[in-house]
Amino acid sequence: MDKPIASETGLAAAFETHRNELLRFIAARWGDGSEAEDLLQDLWLKLRSVAEGPVANPRAYLFRMANNLVLDRRRAQQRAMRRDRSWLEAGGADDTSVDDRPDPAPLADALLEEQQEQEALQAAIADLPPGARRALVLYRFDGHGQAEIAAIMGISRSGVEKHLALAMRHLRDALADCGKSRLAASGEHGDADGQVPQPGMER
Amino acid sequence: MTGAEDTIMAKAAAWHAASESDAMDWDAFTLWLEADPRHRAAYDEVALADLRLQELSPSMERPPVAANDAEPDWSDEPARPMHRWRWAAGALAAALVAVLAVPQFMVGDPQVFVTGAASHTIALNDGSEITIAPNSKLEVSADEERLALSGGAWFDIVHDPDRPLSIAAGDLTIRDIGTRFDVQDTDGRVRIAVDEGKVHVSSPILTAPVQLAAGQALTFDPTGSGVRVANSQGAKAGGWREGRLTYDNTPLSLVAADLSRYAAIEVAVDPRLQDRKFSGTLIVSDGETTLRDLSRLMGLDIAADGDGYRLVPGGG
Numbered sequence: 001m002d003k004p005i006a007s008e009t010g011l012a013a014a015f016e017t018h019r020n021e022l023l024r025f026i027a028a029r030w031g032d033g034s035e036a037e038d039l040l041q042d043l044w045l046k047l048r049s050v051a052e053g054p055v056a057n058p059r060a061y062l063f064r065m066a067n068n069l070v071l072d073r074r075r076a077q078q079r080a081m082r083r084d085r086s087w088l089e090a091g092g093a094d095d096t097s098v099d100d101r102p103d104p105a106p107l108a109d110a111l112l113e114e115q116q117e118q119e120a121l122q123a124a125i126a127d128l129p130p131g132a133r134r135a136l137v138l139y140r141f142d143g144h145g146q147a148e149i150a151a152i153m154g155i156s157r158s159g160v161e162k163h164l165a166l167a168m169r170h171l172r173d174a175l176a177d178c179g180k181s182r183l184a185a186s187g188e189h190g191d192a193d194g195q196v197p198q199p200g201m202e203r
Numbered sequence: 204m205t206g207a208e209d210t211i212m213a214k215a216a217a218w219h220a221a222s223e224s225d226a227m228d229w230d231a232f233t234l235w236l237e238a239d240p241r242h243r244a245a246y247d248e249v250a251l252a253d254l255r256l257q258e259l260s261p262s263m264e265r266p267p268v269a270a271n272d273a274e275p276d277w278s279d280e281p282a283r284p285m286h287r288w289r290w291a292a293g294a295l296a297a298a299l300v301a302v303l304a305v306p307q308f309m310v311g312d313p314q315v316f317v318t319g320a321a322s323h324t325i326a327l328n329d330g331s332e333i334t335i336a337p338n339s340k341l342e343v344s345a346d347e348e349r350l351a352l353s354g355g356a357w358f359d360i361v362h363d364p365d366r367p368l369s370i371a372a373g374d375l376t377i378r379d380i381g382t383r384f385d386v387q388d389t390d391g392r393v394r395i396a397v398d399e400g401k402v403h404v405s406s407p408i409l410t411a412p413v414q415l416a417a418g419q420a421l422t423f424d425p426t427g428s429g430v431r432v433a434n435s436q437g438a439k440a441g442g443w444r445e446g447r448l449t450y451d452n453t454p455l456s457l458v459a460a461d462l463s464r465y466a467a468i469e470v471a472v473d474p475r476l477q478d479r480k481f482s483g484t485l486i487v488s489d490g491e492t493t494l495r496d497l498s499r500l501m502g503l504d505i506a507a508d509g510d511g512y513r514l515v516p517g518g519g
Contacts, residue, residue, distance in 0.1 A: 125266045
C-alpha cells in the first residue's frame with residue numbers, strides 16, 4: 001500500500017489556496033513576522049516528505065501542521081537556550097562550542113530537572129478533578145484521540161475539550177512552579193541581562 | 204497571576220484542546236493571537252507543557268483513574284492442552300493479540316514455535332515457562348535441553364544445576380540458567396536482561412564468558428561494539444509483555460527493528476541516522492502512535508517508505 005504524497009492528496013493545492021492565511025497565522029503564532037516566510041517554507045518541505053493518508057479537511061490539516069511546526073521550533077529554541085546556559089554554568093566553552101558537541105550525554109542537571117518535572121506533573125494530575133484526570137490519562141498516557149475519549153467516557157466531544165483544557169492549564173501551572181523553585185533552589189537569578197530565562201515569561 | 208492573566212491562560216488552554224479537531228476555528232484563533240502578544244505567550248506555555256507531558260509520560264507511572272476503565276482481564280482464557288505442551292495466554296498488552304503459531308511435532312526432531320502478531324507462552328515438562336514474543340521463533344530440542352531463539356522471548360526457568368540447559372541466540376550461548384530473564388535477538392544482535400537470578404553467557408568470539416546478575420543487561424553486536432554490560436537502571440526486563448519497550452543508549456536501528464516486531468509497523472532508518480542512539484521508554488499502542496512518539500522524542504521526521512515508514516533527520 002503506497003502512501004500518496006502531498007501532491008496527490010490535494011494538500012499541495014490547498015497549500016497554494018490558503019498560503020496567505022497560513023502565512024498570517026504563522027506570523028501571529030510565532031510572533032516575529034520576519035521569520036514567518038521561512039517557517040512557511042519549512043511547512044511546504046514537510047508537506048512533501050511526510051506520509052499522508054486521505055485528508056478529510058486539508059485546510060484544518062495545514063493549520064494544525066503549521067501550529068505544530070511553530071511549537072517544535074519554539075521547543076528547539078527553548079532547549080538551545082537551556083543547553084547554552086547549563087554549558088556555560090558547567091564551566092564549558094573552552095575549545096568546543098556548544099553546537100560542535102555531538103549529541104551530548106544528558107547532564108546530571110537535565111536528569112534532575114526531568115525527575116522534578118515528572119514529579120510536578122504527577123502531583124498536578126493527582127490533584128485534577130476526576131473527569132479531567134481521566135480524560136487526560138486516556139489522552140496522554142493511553143494514546144486515545146478525543147473522539148475515542150468522548151465515546152469511552154460517554155460525554156460530548158466538547159466536554160472532552162473542556163476537561164482537557166482544564167488539565168492542560170494545571171500542567172502548565174505545575175511546570176511553571178517547578179521552573180521557579182528550581183531557579184530559586186539553585187540560587188540562580190537570571191542571566192547576563194537580568195532576565196530569568198524561563199519559558200513564557202516574555203511580556 | 205492576575206484575573207486577566209488567568210482568563211488568558213484559560214482561553215489559551217481551550218484553544219489548545221480544540222486544535223486537534225477539524226472543527227477548530229483557525230481564523231478566530233489567528234485573530235485572538237493578533238489581538239494581544241500575551242495571548243501567544245500563554246498559548247506557548249500551555250502547548251509546551253502538554254508537549255513536555257507527552258515526552259515524559261512514557262517513563263511516568265500511569266496515574267490511577269476512577270470509574271469504569273478497569274484493566275482488561277487476560278487471565279480468564281483457559282490454558283489449552285496440546286500434546287504435552289501447555290499453551291497459555293500470557294498477560295499481553297492489547298496490541299499483541301491475534302496469532303499464528305506453528306508447532307511442528309516429530310519425535311526426535313526439535314519442535315519449532317513460530318509466532319505471528321501475538322506472543323505465546325509455552326511450558327516445558329519441568330514447569331519452566333517461556334513467553335515467545337511476536338514475530339519470533341523458538342526451537343526446542345526433543346530432550347528439552349537445547350533451545351535456539353531468533354526474535355524475543357521471556358524465560359522463567361526452574362533452576363536445576365544438574366540440567367545442562369542452553370539457549371542459543373545469535374552467536375551467544377546462555378547457560379547455567381536461573382531464573383527469569385529476557386532475550387532479544389535481532390539478526391544476530393543480542394540483548395539479554397536478567398530480572399531474577401543469574402545467567403552465564405559465552406560465545407566463540409568472546410575471549411571470556413560473561414556472568415550476568417539480576418538487574419544487569421548485556422548487549423552484543425557482532426559487527427560493531429562487541430559486548431556491553433550495564434545496569435538496567437530500574438527498567439523492568441521483558442517490559443514488552445506489558446507493552447513497554449525500554450532503551451538505554453540503544454542504536455536507533457535496533458529500536459526500529461523492535462517496532463517491527465512489537466508494534467507491527469515497518470520502520471526503516473535513514474543511513475544518516477545510523478549513529479543515533481535512543482534512551483527512554485516507548486509505549487506500544489498502535490504502531491503509528493509509537494513511531495510518532497519516537498520521532499518526537501528524537502526530533503526526527505517520518506517519511507513514507509514502501510509499505511512502511513522511514514525515520515529521517517528532522518527538518519525544523
